[in-house]
Amino acid sequence: MRLHVRIAHSGLCSRRAAEKIILEGRVHVNGSVVNELGFKVTEDDEVAVDGRVITEAKKYTMLFHKPAGVVTTLNDPQGRPTIARYLPNYGVQLKPVGRLDMDTDGLLIVTNDGDLALRITHPRYGLEKEYQAIVEGIPEEREMDRLRRGVMIEGGKTAPAKAEYVFVDEKKMTTSIRITIHEGKKRQVRQMCDAIGHPVIRLTRLRIGPFFLRGLQPGECRLLGKVEMDQLRRMVGLD
Numbered sequence: 001m002r003l004h005v006r007i008a009h010s011g012l013c014s015r016r017a018a019e020k021i022i023l024e025g026r027v028h029v030n031g032s033v034v035n036e037l038g039f040k041v042t043e044d045d046e047v048a049v050d051g052r053v054i055t056e057a058k059k060y061t062m063l064f065h066k067p068a069g070v071v072t073t074l075n076d077p078q079g080r081p082t083i084a085r086y087l088p089n090y091g092v093q094l095k096p097v098g099r100l101d102m103d104t105d106g107l108l109i110v111t112n113d114g115d116l117a118l119r120i121t122h123p124r125y126g127l128e129k130e131y132q133a134i135v136e137g138i139p140e141e142r143e144m145d146r147l148r149r150g151v152m153i154e155g156g157k158t159a160p161a162k163a164e165y166v167f168v169d170e171k172k173m174t175t176s177i178r179i180t181i182h183e184g185k186k187r188q189v190r191q192m193c194d195a196i197g198h199p200v201i202r203l204t205r206l207r208i209g210p211f212f213l214r215g216l217q218p219g220e221c222r223l224l225g226k227v228e229m230d231q232l233r234r235m236v237g238l239d
């Protein structure tokens, strides 16, 4: 493993900040200063930053109910509200796995386990994501079928999906539908609904794989328990 990655894994800082710390000559490996980027270490090597030996950070994986109006990032250059204000401070870098649009609310996984995060988003493991969308108008069955078979959006044709009616509000002329996909194209559900001529008014992610939003208030998060973690790790081919 490269030295800057090992430092980042300790939870001390990001990989980029770790590179800076290395270049500043603040890192010792087995007692000798190393200020070379790309230097490789093994688990047996002792790494110290500013004279303090670092150890692998404990891993945390949480479910989070992202409220609407909040950006899925930890730091927004435009100064908009970010998810950072809702996450607990465990002294590690919790990062969102994938993203929800600013206007979308619902379930997001956050973790400091980079390998797990990569696998959750990898198309090979294709975790299902279920959304509730309130759309303009009342889609016809043939339009729902188009969602199921796949529609052309920016980024290509969407893979087969599930789409079901939940509720038609004839007064407001809106329809609530459930859409389940296992891809993660940009603004996918909104683009899919645009493609059939029924733009989304409100979008909520209800489920990722075996994990449900139910029980989490907007802005609330909870750690996954051991049984849930084992289940998740198995689903993405770890363990």
Ligand code: URA
Pocket: 099, 100, 101, 104, 186, 187, 188, 189, 190, 191, 203
């Ligand atoms: N699809 C969207 O359009 N937006 C999201 O936030 C997630 C999926």
